[in-house]
Amino acid sequence: MITMEKMQIDIKKQFNIERLKNILLVVLVFTTILLLYFLWGSKSLEAFIFNDDNEPYEVLSSEQVLVPDQIVLGGGNEDYIVVTDKKEELWKDQVLKTFRDFSKGTNILVEEITEEEYKDAMKYPSIFAKFQYNIPFTDFCKEFDIKQQQGYDNISNMTEIGFSKGSAEGTFIYDGNKKKYYWILGNKALQISDQLDSLFAQQQAIPYFPLKTYLGSESTNDTLVPVESPIAPIPLDYKKDISMEQKNAIEALAQSYFGKTLDFVRTLEETNEKIVYMYGYGQKVLIINPNDGSIEYKEEIKSNNAEQQSMFASLDAALNFIGAHGGFQTMAGEKIKPYLESASPIDDKKNSYQFIFGFECGKNKVFYQDNMPIIIDVKDGQISYFRKELINFDENQAQKNSEEERISAINMLALNYNYISAKAGLETKQDQKELSFEDVANRIDNLYMGYLKPAIKLSTDGTADKEKSLQLVPVWALEVNGVCLYFDLYSGQPKGYSKAY
Amino acid sequence: MKKCILAFILIVSIVFGSISMSFAAVDQDVTIVNPVNGSAITSSSLFLSVKLTQPKTIRVSVYEVRKATGANSSISLGESDMRAIIQGTYADSGSLIYVPLGAGESFTSSNKLSFYTRNLENRSPGVYYIKVDTMYQNKAVYSRKCFVTIKNKEDSKLFDSSQSGTATFLQNLIKSIFN
Numbered sequence: 001m002i003t004m005e006k007m008q009i010d011i012k013k014q015f016n017i018e019r020l021k022n023i024l025l026v027v028l029v030f031t032t033i034l035l036l037y038f039l040w041g042s043k044s045l046e047a048f049i050f051n052d053d054n055e056p057y058e059v060l061s062s063e064q065v066l067v068p069d070q071i072v073l074g075g076g077n078e079d080y081i082v083v084t085d086k087k088e089e090l091w092k093d094q095v096l097k098t099f100r101d102f103s104k105g106t107n108i109l110v111e112e113i114t115e116e117e118y119k120d121a122m123k124y125p126s127i128f129a130k131f132q133y134n135i136p137f138t139d140f141c142k143e144f145d146i147k148q149q150q151g152y153d154n155i156s157n158m159t160e161i162g163f164s165k166g167s168a169e170g171t172f173i174y175d176g177n178k179k180k181y182y183w184i185l186g187n188k189a190l191q192i193s194d195q196l197d198s199l200f201a202q203q204q205a206i207p208y209f210p211l212k213t214y215l216g217s218e219s220t221n222d223t224l225v226p227v228e229s230p231i232a233p234i235p236l237d238y239k240k241d242i243s244m245e246q247k248n249a250i251e252a253l254a255q256s257y258f259g260k261t262l263d264f265v266r267t268l269e270e271t272n273e274k275i276v277y278m279y280g281y282g283q284k285v286l287i288i289n290p291n292d293g294s295i296e297y298k299e300e301i302k303s304n305n306a307e308q309q310s311m312f313a314s315l316d317a318a319l320n321f322i323g324a325h326g327g328f329q330t331m332a333g334e335k336i337k338p339y340l341e342s343a344s345p346i347d348d349k350k351n352s353y354q355f356i357f358g359f360e361c362g363k364n365k366v367f368y369q370d371n372m373p374i375i376i377d378v379k380d381g382q383i384s385y386f387r388k389e390l391i392n393f394d395e396n397q398a399q400k401n402s403e404e405e406r407i408s409a410i411n412m413l414a415l416n417y418n419y420i421s422a423k424a425g426l427e428t429k430q431d432q433k434e435l436s437f438e439d440v441a442n443r444i445d446n447l448y449m450g451y452l453k454p455a456i457k458l459s460t461d462g463t464a465d466k467e468k469s470l471q472l473v474p475v476w477a478l479e480v481n482g483v484c485l486y487f488d489l490y491s492g493q494p495k496g497y498s499k500a501y
Numbered sequence: 502m503k504k505c506i507l508a509f510i511l512i513v514s515i516v517f518g519s520i521s522m523s524f525a526a527v528d529q530d531v532t533i534v535n536p537v538n539g540s541a542i543t544s545s546s547l548f549l550s551v552k553l554t555q556p557k558t559i560r561v562s563v564y565e566v567r568k569a570t571g572a573n574s575s576i577s578l579g580e581s582d583m584r585a586i587i588q589g590t591y592a593d594s595g596s597l598i599y600v601p602l603g604a605g606e607s608f609t610s611s612n613k614l615s616f617y618t619r620n621l622e623n624r625s626p627g628v629y630y631i632k633v634d635t636m637y638q639n640k641a642v643y644s645r646k647c648f649v650t651i652k653n654k655e656d657s658k659l660f661d662s663s664q665s666g667t668a669t670f671l672q673n674l675i676k677s678i679f680n
Contacts, residue, residue, distance in 0.1 A: 076654075079620075183660065209620075227548075228618075415615075417614075
């Protein structure tokens with residue numbers, strides 16, 4: 001009896017062992033499959049490590065950030081208005097809407113025209129939207145719900161788009177990449193052509209004239225220059241986005257990149273107060289710099305994706321990444337309204353883009369002497385580099401105007417043409433004599449007004465003076481030969497220069 | 502002999518004096534860049550640009566030149582009238598009246614190069630006279646003058662929209678096929 005019971009127990013034991021073995025075998029098979037999946041699929045375990053239940057975040061659409069650099073209204077007398085008020089409305093409700101409606105028409109013809117013909121069109125009452133970068137035209141039509149007409153595929157990029165009373169049935173497009181000008185002709189007069197005079201009159205703004213009008217027959221420069229400065233902002237105090245006192249906030253920021261536990265992440269605190277978070281052997285690096293209030297993130301590219309990535313797909317990837325990592329707002333929660341300042345292929349590769357975002361303070365552009373507010377590189381749909389340096393300022397102060405007398409743009413140029421020539425590298429070694437004012441003026445590419453955020457001066461140990469108050473300075477910003485030069489809006493004195501993006 | 506020398510000095514001073522006077526009539530450091538003297542523009546605004554190549558004080562006055570037709574009436578002039586005024590051949594110069602457009606504006610430059618600019622909006626067609634005086638101790642010592650005609654705008658089209666015909670459409674269609 002005892003032997004029978006013992007035998008039954010032994011059999012049961014044996015059965016349990018066998019069952020355990022089977023389970024172990026199944027687990028092993030699945031583990032092998034999983035490991036083979038990672039090995040053959042070149043998949044990374046990082047996705048599991050950094051996978052946290054993130055809170056929902058706001059992602060801006062490409063349509064929200066794609067705003068023209070300038071909307072220029074032509075008065076028809078070689079007088080122009082560079083719109084600052086309601087620029088976005090004019091772009092969306094007038095230019096974009098008109099072109100969308102226009103493209104629904106039939107018998108639309110695309111014709112290449114000369115630069116002179118294009119410039120002549122601007123001399124009539126007109127509206128032109130000018131971007132600082134080239135937008136792939138086919139992608140633009142797809143993204144903005146514009147019907148692709150026959151002949152549109154002849155246009156590679158769009159840098160400017162506009163309408164003129166000189167051709168009420170037409171649309172004008174400039175491709176800045178190929179330096180080609182197009183006239184797209186429909187078969188009925190556009191409604192906007194009747195509104196151009198009233199749009200100009202409604203603005204009640206300081207007129208702009210081409211620089212050649214100021215300088216006479218010796219000049220050929222069409223850069224628009226206002227008769228006087230249309231804005232009178234006051235210097236504006238600002239605070240850096242990150243300081244060393246915000247320990248918890250800094251850690252929370254790092255967690256948004258590496259996961260809540262910060263597993264497998266090394267933290268290094270440098271003597272110049274920089275904090276470096278590193279995963280692996282530099283596969284992912286986050287540098288938090290309280291000296292200039294910047295966040296810098298670099299990520300190793302995992303694979304070479306041969307799939308074609310359009311500019312808009314890359315832009316969406318960039319906007320999604322920014323949204324997931326704090327969005328377009330400071331750590332103090334101050335939201336900024338961004339616009340796409342620059343979009344350019346990296347190393348002329350079609351799948352890689354660098355996007356630069358800027359923002360306005362009041363209605364004035366903010367120029368950074370060092371770096372830019374937001375830079376993001378997208379390679380094969382993956383973010384490889386991201387840098388964010390935002391500032392906190394009082395929006396109410398930005399609305400205030402000064403009563404102080406301002407120097408006109410033309411007199412600022414006259415006062416500083418030798419400085420401009422030297423800093424923009426216009427003088428070559430062959431030139432023995434100094435360049436004349438007219439020579440320098442002819443080389444000017446663009447003129448803006450706005451705020452300059454001067455470079456933060458660091459002490460010998462690499463740290464910034466915490467006591468020093470920081471200010472945005474109202475300036476004339478001049479783009480010459482790839483260099484952006486800044487001059488005080490009131491005195492005209494040079495305030496520094498930087499690379500133009 | 503003394504008389505001869507005195508006469509020579511007198512002749513020389515008269516000759517060179519007159520030359521220097523003729524040079525002195527205009528200030529070489531002040532140039533009216535825009536508008537160009539004797540030009541005609543089709544615009545409803547008149548943009549002035551004066552270039553100064555030395556620190557100076559100038560006073561800029563703008564007048565509309567009209568022809569008096571009665572005690573209280575006058576008419577505006579045209580491009581041919583302007584040319585005749587510049588050449589000094591205008592037949593009835595006594596009837597010309599200069600209607601000032603506001604008070605003259607003073608501008609002082611303390612730099613070696615500077616510009617005076619002004620935009621006069623809503624100008625009607627006619628002949629306009631711009632006078633730029635170089636001031637010294639509140640007195641005009643030199644003067645620059647410029648005449649310009651504002652013409653009516655002709656309603657013109659940049660492109661001939663007849664190009665939108667069927668022939669052009671077919672032409673473009675063939676072009677796009679072979680491109």
